[in-house]
Amino acid sequence: MTQHGQTLLYVTHDRAGTSAVRSMGTAELGAGGVPVVLVPGLGAPGYLLRTLERCARSGPARLLDVPGHRDPAGRVCGDTLGALAHTVARWLTDVPGGPVVLAGHSTGAQVALHAAALRPGRVRALVLMAPTFPPRLRRMGPLVGAAFHTAVQESPGVVPAVLPSYLAAGPRRLLACTRSAQADAPEEVLHRVTCPVTVVGAExxxxxxxxxxxxxxGRATRGRAVVVRGAHAFPHRYPDATAEVLNGVRNAPV
Incomplete structure (x- = not known):
């Protein structure tokens, strides 16, 4: 366990199917309200720790470390969108004990969307934060240009938060995850999700x-859009505002 900010966060390995999925967050998920479960982008959970800590102040919360590039126990699944979504879906089935607010960021939003479609009874509400990729970015050339233009807007502090995971993953695995996310069409999956969906983006x-x-x-059956300040990594730079959105979804009537 580790003291992060003012909230004690635990590192846990939960059995999900035949795998043990590592997560950070509160020790208990079955008491104190609906859990908020975070899924990181490109397998780099560090930049979401600040948002996790803020969410944990108000109730149970976990940040899933998938696929687990830096887990001493080893990776729990492959690097593609499908493998990640099935792992998160198994975790939702076996661990929380009830429906959760499932929130993914970047490629993690795509993972969360597919997991919610696979396990509709385990997701009370879905939050897609900065979901990738709009159709024009499903080719590598335009994506590289967009990544550069977004990077200049980011806080420099996000680099040390993601770099250890990126180095552990290596370029081949990061590229595999990115390519599988580019091949995905989240707009065609949203109709399969019946719970409330909040899509959060940055200006x-x-x-x-x-x-x-x-x-x-607009593609979701019960969707709403929220635009906040910042750029792609807004949960790292503005954790209080991000947690405010997530806790609002947690406390909203279904």
Missing amino acids: HDVLSPPGWVRYLA
């Missing part, structure tokens, strides 16, 4: 621009 995010965020919210 200066070129990877997940506000127009794309609003479009995805």
